[in-house]
Amino acid sequence: MITRVATEQDLEILLEFEQGIVTAERPFNSTLKDGKIHYYDLLHLIQSEDSLVLVTEDNNEVIASGYAKIKQTENNYSDFxxxxxxxxxxxxxxxRGKGVNKLILDELIGWAKSKDIHEIRLDVYAQNESALKAYEKAGFESLIVTMRMKT
Structure with a gap:
């Protein structure tokens, strides 16, 4: 397995992965619209200086993805x-279950550190126990739980 920077030539498979993410998240979020939806502007992420999109290949097949994007804090009270x-x-x-996600996480975290960024965040649904466990195993901890109510 190798992890590499994604290119525009990877867009077709990356768009398939995006729909895989949407499908996996639908049970956790009843507010998602029906049909095909897009969370990301993948081309922009691939081309941006402030982001890194990675893919992992196994036997020349793209099997995984992830990105890191540098963001500005939206407040003036954080210490970063x-x-x-x-x-x-x-x-x-x-x-899944072969450590592929950890490979990507490690590369993304290394990239952030190389940019002198030491605060790393991600979102995961509270009910997504397998993802929570994977991120906790990688060193992440819960910070805020977003509550919602539909009226």
Whole structure:
């Protein structure tokens, strides 16, 4: 397995991964619209100086993805001005449980550190126990739980 920077030539498979993420998240979020939706502007993320999109290949097949994006804090009370936001974490189902996500996480975290960024954040649904466990195992801890109510 190798992890590499995504290119525009990867867009077709990355768009498939995006729909895989949407499908996996639908049970956790009843507010998602029906049909195909897009969370990311993948081309922009690939081309941006402030983000890194990675893919992992196994036998020349792209099997996983993830990105890190440098963001500015939206407040003036944190002890950091920028942070790396991680997203688009996807591993094809047949490759899960083999440490592929950890490979991507490690690369993204290393990239953030190379940019002198030491605050790293991501979002995960509270009910997504397998993802929570994976991120906790990688060193992440819960910070805020967003509550909602539909009236």
């Amino acid at each position: 001005e920028t942070y790396a936001y991680l997203g688009f974490m996807y591993v094809k189902p047949e490759h």
